[in-house]
Amino acid sequence: MKGLLLKESLVMIKNNKASLLIIPIFAVIGIINKQMMFILLIPVLLAMLPLGTMTYDEISRWNFYVQCMPVEKKRIVSSKYLTVVILALAGAFIVGCIKLIYDIAAGETDHRVIIMMIITAFTLGLLVPCISIPLNLKFGTAKGRIFYLIFTGIICGVLPSMFLSDDKNFTVKLAKLTGHFSVFSIISVAAVLVLLAVSWTISSMIYEHKEI
Amino acid sequence: MNAIEIKDLTKEYDGFKLDNISLVLPSGCIMGLIGENGAGKSTTINSILGLKKYKKGSIKVLGQDMNAKLKNDIGVVLDEVGLPEALNVKNIGTIMRNVYSNWSDDDFNRYINKFSLPENKKFGDFSKGMKMKLAIAIALSHNAKLLILDEPTSGLDPLVRDEIIDILIEFTRDEDHSILISSHIVSDLEKLCDYIAFIHKGKLMLCEEKDVLLERYRFISATEEQINELDHDAVKGKKVGKFSTEAIVDQELIPESFRTSPVTIEDLFVFMAKEEN
Structure with a gap:
């Protein structure tokens, strides 16, 4: 596992130096513009890195070669997810730090908002990879991207109509939930961890049965 | 003990069938898999390595069914090497040290020097011959007992091919070491192999000692x-x-x-x- 994680990080760093340089630029722009939502692009950017590595693996045929090494298929999948989790945690940490610095500079610190932003950053960092990784493993990264767009397109098409029709007071219930800080925090973290577990299980099953 | 035992291996795709392949590679020997493009050489090798599932038959490698741990004892070189293009020799050595339980830095460095491979150049900037040499250096640096090589000399100039053949011959000086090598450059196999297996359109036409x-x-x-x-x-x-x-x-x-x-x-x-x- 250590070798696989090393490979993931080396490939990510060597291929994404420019992307990593953008992080402090985003932070500075967010602080200057007083736009904390802009800072949330950082975890999204970090989440894209392991997906890019999957494309590089396909191009170099690493995904073929790695199966000739003494590594279980489950570990190969797990190394991808572990990288995603580490980056999501890093994204959440960076967002938390920037928000804290901003609040201290502004002279008002609200720990609830900071925690909310950390949770949102962590969720954003996991959301895209958790949907994309199984699709990439099943269809390859080129087709996987198209299926990802279809998948998210359907969700984005269905959810707004649910909110708009609102015959079950969905919006009111959601507003109450987000207003209740601790419940919202627990449910968000639990939901994203469930998504992570489901995604990992599906990916492991796909990879186990996949022939290269 | 035999290095490889294949019995009745059958694998079907659309328009292709690997049909009841049976062959034995005794320990300490080199077997060459010959066949035209699409004959079934790579399918056989991929089945041995567990990369492809097969419909019928059995494969034993070093006396065992294929498993992840066993791959510590198998050095593999594929026709397309499969290393990340952005990494250099040092990076690759660091990764392999943490992947193979019996990795030897001394052996790896010795082969890197022997092959005159630049340590800081990106793998993607290597020539085809350099890429192949690096793959062979990796395969020979974790005390493998068996080398499985799929078209390792294709696309290489005669000088590099000869160099690689010499290294492979040196590897089999240890009587526990065996090699299965596929190629359609038959002259290379003729120099190297003790056994020849000839696959044609998915069927094993013959498998015999070269001298016989x-x-x-x-x-x-x-x-x-x-x-x-x-x-x-x-x-x-x-x-x-x-x-x-x-x-x-x-x-x-x-x-x-x-x-x-x-x-x-x-x-x-x-x-x-x-x-x-």
Whole structure:
């Protein structure tokens, strides 16, 4: 596992130096513009890195070669997810730090908002990879991207109509939930961890049965 | 113990069938898999490595069914090496040290120096020969007992090919070390191998010791009528010319009166493949 994680990080760093340089630029722009939502692009950017590595693996045929090494298929999948989790945690940490610095500079610190932003950053960092990784493993990264767009397109098409029709007071219930800080925090973290577990299980099953 | 034992291996795709392949590579020997493009060489190798699932048959490698731990003892070189393009030799050494339980930095550095591979150059900037040498250096740096090489010399110049063949011969000086190598550059295999397995259109045409093959099969030159009168099983392939017909025959099945001349493995491969077509 250590070798696989090393490979993931080396490939990510060597291929994404420019992307990593953008992080402090985003932070500075967010602080200057007083736009904390802009800072949330950082975890999204970090989440894209392991997906890019999957494309590089396909191009170099690493995904073929790695199966000739003494590594279980489950570990190969797990190394991808572990990288995603580490980056999501890093994204959440960076967002938390920037928000804290901003609040201290502004002279008002609200720990609830900071925690909310950390949770949102962590969720954003996991959301895209958790949907994309199984699709990439099943269809390859080129087709996987198209299926990802279809998948998210359907969700984005269905959810707004649910909110708009609102015959079950969905919006009111959601507003109450987000207003209740601790419940919202627990449910968000639990939901994203469930998504992570489901995604990992599906990916492991796909990879186990996949022939290269 | 045999290095590889394949029994009745059958694998089907759309328009292709690897049909009941059975072969044995004894420990300490080198076997060459010969066959035209698409004959089933890579499918056989991928099945041995567990990269492809097969419908029927069994494969034992170093006495075991394929498993992740066993791959510590197998050095693999694929025709497309499969290392990340952005990484350099140092990075790759660091990764492999943490992947193989019996990795040897000393061996790796020795091969890197021997092959004059630059340590800080990106793998993506390597020539085809350098990439192949790096793959061989990795395969030889974790105390593997068996090397499985899929077309390691294709696309390389004769000098590099010769260098690689010498290294492979050196590897089998240890009597526990074995090699399975596929190639359609038959002359390379003829230099290297103890055993030859010839796969054609998914079927194993023959699997025999190289010296036995070269002794048993001979060229004859005769009229077409004379050749047609021979035992059907004796003629492995023929080429009809304007004035005479050249055939490769099983020496044991033809009358002693025929004058014969030696064949090469390449002749045997070409004549047999054409006869089957």
